[in-house]
Structure formats: structure tokens, C-alpha cells
Amino acid sequence: IGRYVQYEESVDSTQKIAAQIAYEQAPEGTVVIAEEQRIGRGRMNRSWYSQKGKAVTMSLILRPKMPPQQAPQLTLLTAVSIVLALRDVTHVQADIKWPNDILMNGKKVVGILTELQAEADQINSVIIGMGINVNSVEEDFPEQVKDIATSLRIESGEKINRATLIQRIFFHMEKLYKQYLEHGFKPIKLLWESFALSVGKEITARTLSSTLKGKVLGITDEGVLQLEDNYGNVHLV
Numbered sequence: 001i002g003r004y005v006q007y008e009e010s011v012d013s014t015q016k017i018a019a020q021i022a023y024e025q026a027p028e029g030t031v032v033i034a035e036e037q038r039i040g041r042g043r044m045n046r047s048w049y050s051q052k053g054k055a056v057t058m059s060l061i062l063r064p065k066m067p068p069q070q071a072p073q074l075t076l077l078t079a080v081s082i083v084l085a086l087r088d089v090t091h092v093q094a095d096i097k098w099p100n101d102i103l104m105n106g107k108k109v110v111g112i113l114t115e116l117q118a119e120a121d122q123i124n125s126v127i128i129g130m131g132i133n134v135n136s137v138e139e140d141f142p143e144q145v146k147d148i149a150t151s152l153r154i155e156s157g158e159k160i161n162r163a164t165l166i167q168r169i170f171f172h173m174e175k176l177y178k179q180y181l182e183h184g185f186k187p188i189k190l191l192w193e194s195f196a197l198s199v200g201k202e203i204t205a206r207t208l209s210s211t212l213k214g215k216v217l218g219i220t221d222e223g224v225l226q227l228e229d230n231y232g233n234v235h236l237v
């Protein structure tokens with residue numbers, strides 16, 4: 001992972017570039033990194049804003065031989081890898097909020113967006129987009145996200161070297177991805193549950209099509225969230 005890196009000064013979205021080069025058969029492990037994103041994309045058709053030169057915005061291409069339904073596992077693997085990398089570069093605790101936000105002191109520092117190209121029930125490529133607020137200060141955040149977003153610098157009080165952080169993410173992802181291909185999702189699942197804030201708590205899970213309230217029981221071996229509603233019914237989200 002990260003053996004091939006395409007570095008861009010300014011792009012609309014690294015997701016878009018990565019999808020293009022994936023289509024042109026870029027090898028597995030290729031990463032597109034941008035200094036600036038003009039139209040960064042978030043989950044559920046939201047936009048993702050980041051400050052030029054102060055964030056890590058990158059998209060990784062993976063080509064696992066598996067059915068598309070398993071792709072959410074890769075998002076969880078990515079979240080776990082980033083938490084491990086954050087531990088290497090800062091002492092502030094990072095937690096995972098289902099499914100794939102990473103928080104420090106209750107505010108979001110990392111967002112992950114996974115997009116798929118699949119054919120005939122087989123994944124062709126998975127594009128995993130990672131957005132990390134690294135060295136931004138409070139004034140850098142737009143008004144509407146000020147209360148919910150933060151950066152590594154704000155939380156740790158230190159400037160963080162982005163290259164080191166990126167290297168640590170590649171290091172952990174490479175290790176976990178290999179382990180995942182060999183031994184399956186179980187080891188990742190256990191790590192994820194140990195980093196996740198929400199296990200045992202009441203949450204509201206929102207997807208594009210529905211909203212569900214309930215207590216988080218954990219995730220299944222497939223990487224799907226298990227929620228228990230007030231009536232004791234267990235839902236998979």
C-alpha cells in the first residue's frame with residue numbers, strides 16, 4: 001500500500017481521480033494524495049471541506065477478490081488502521097464512531113468514504129477516501145462545522161508532520177489488509193470493537209434510506225452493525 005503514489009496540487013476530489021485511474025487498471029495499493037480538494041465529497045452526498053496544506057486528503061485503490069457485500073469490512077479496517085496510526089503520532093485518544101468517523105474528545109477529526117466498482121458480483125476496485133484534519137486551527141473551520149469538527153493540532157496542541165502520519169497509515173493498513181486476506185475479518189472486528197465508542201450505548205443510525213434507534217450490540221462477522229431496538233428486536237444496519 002502506497003508503493004504507487006500520485007501526488008496532486010489541486011483537484012476536485014481525489015475520489016474522482018482514483019476512480020479514473022482504477023478504471024485504467026492502476027495497480028492495487030495505488031494512492032492519490034492532494035494538497036487541496038476543491039469539491040471534496042463526504043458520505044451521504046454531503047461535501048467535505050478541508051484546508052489546503054493542513055489536511056490529509058487521499059484515496060486508496062484496493063482490488064480484493066470478493067463480493068461487493070463485504071466492502072464495508074474494508075471501511076472498518078481503514079478506521080482501525082487510522083486509529084493505530086494516530087496513536088503513533090499523538091498521545092490524544094482517538095475513538096471510532098460507527099461506522100467510520102474518528103473522533104477526539106467527541107469531535108470529528110477523520111472521515112472515510114468507500115466507493116465501489118463491481119461487476120457480476122465481484123469487486124473490480126474499492127476506492128477508500130480518507131480525510132484527516134491535521135494542522136488546521138479553529139478559525140479554519142466553516143461556521144456550520146465548528147462545533148462538531150476538530151483537528152489533531154487543536155486536540156494535541158502540536159503540529160503534526162503529515163508525511164509521517166501518511167506513512168504510519170500505510171504501514172498499519174498494509175499489515176491489517178494482508179492479515180485480512182489471509183485470516184478474514186475476525187481480528188479486525190475485535191480491534192474495531194475495542195476502539196468503538198458506541199458498543200453498549202444507544203445511538204441513532206442513519207443511512208440514506210432509513211433512521212433507526214437502538215443499543216449497539218457490536219458488529220457481525222460480516223462487518224454489519226447490530227442494533228437492538230426498545231422491543232428487543234435485533235436489526236442489522
Ligand code: BTN
Nearest residue numbers: 013040041042043058111129131
Ligand atoms: C465523511 O465523513 O463524510 C467522509 C469524508 C471523506 C473525505 C475524503 S477526503 C479524500 C477523499 N476525497 C473526497 O472527495 N472525499 C474523501
